Amino acid sequence: MSTITTKDGTEIFYKDWGPKTAQPIVFHHGWPLSADDWDNQMLYFLDKGFRVIAHDRRGHGRSSQTATGNEMDTYAADVAELAAALDLKNAVHIGHSTGGGEVAHYVARAEKGRVAKAVLIGAVPPIMLKSDTNPGGLPIKVFDGFRSALVANRAQFYIDVPAGPFYGFNRDGAKVSQGLIDNWWRQGMMGGAKAHYDCIKAFSETDFTEDLKAIDLPVLVMHGTDDQIVPIADSALLAVKLLKNGTLKTYEGLPHGMCSTHPDVVNPDLLAFIQA
Secondary structure: OOEEEOOOOOEEEEEEEOOOOOOEEEEEOOOOOOHHHHHHHHHHHHHOOOEEEEEOOOOOOOOOOOOOOOOHHHHHHHHHHHHHHOOOOOEEEEEEOHHHHHHHHHHOOOOOOOEEEEEEEOOOOOOOEOOOOOOOOEOHHHHHHHHHHHHHHHHHHHHHHHHHHHOOOOOOOOOOOHHHHHHHHHHHHHOOHHHHHHHHHHHHHOOOHHHHHHOOOOEEEEEEOOOOOOOHHHOHHHHHHHOOOEEEEEEOOOOOOHHHHOHHHHHHHHHHHHHO
16 A cells, blocks of 8 residues: 655555656545545546546545544645655645545645645535634534534444435435445545544634635635535635635535536536646
8 A cells, every 4th residue: 555654653545546747636535535535536537647646634544543633734734745755746636525624724835836726626614613703604513413423323324424415315316326325434434433533623613714815726616506514605605705716616406425426527627627
């Protein structure tokens, strides 16, 4: 397996396919998944001649099951170490859900020349948690419910999420894929319970407002209008207003996990943005 070891001794697993001389595309997965969640996109862009990279966030997948560092500052620092180790330049960083937060946090701090563009898909920025300054957010009881369900029966929780709201399989007329449900469960159960528990706070309570304001590179914000995990009104519609060079593309009726349910729709739009 390909890994790097970070300054605090954490092993970060990554995939790195394609010509080292080609433009790199770096994929950042959502909670509680792994680099495997990007298999479709990795193969699609590999076929288009790109260098494609995806890592397992610390505590997730095949990376170390960390007890500490499961927050956005460290996640972004891990990405910076990976980018340095692989000498990535002029890269496009694509993040889904929690991975979108990771992308915003990293890109806002990245070394000059490392990043060309970024994409946020069903992403958590600016901030998910409801507060006096973010009245449209989700109440803390939603995330407390996630934590309680994880502690009580993580294995069942990791069936209920993909079988229901994540892919929109709880909607009337939805075409349910048991394979997607099983693969979500497989990826989730590979990771560490402590890291996944901590990450709920990281994705729900981190305020990415200043990150978004600081990014001056082109950013594509993609979001399904029927996203039941990260509601569009308090995420993409606000995030694009904070970006200096942001473009919003919405997808009518598509769910949170639209990269997996509708790659035939998402992938060409990603390619068009990258090549523009």
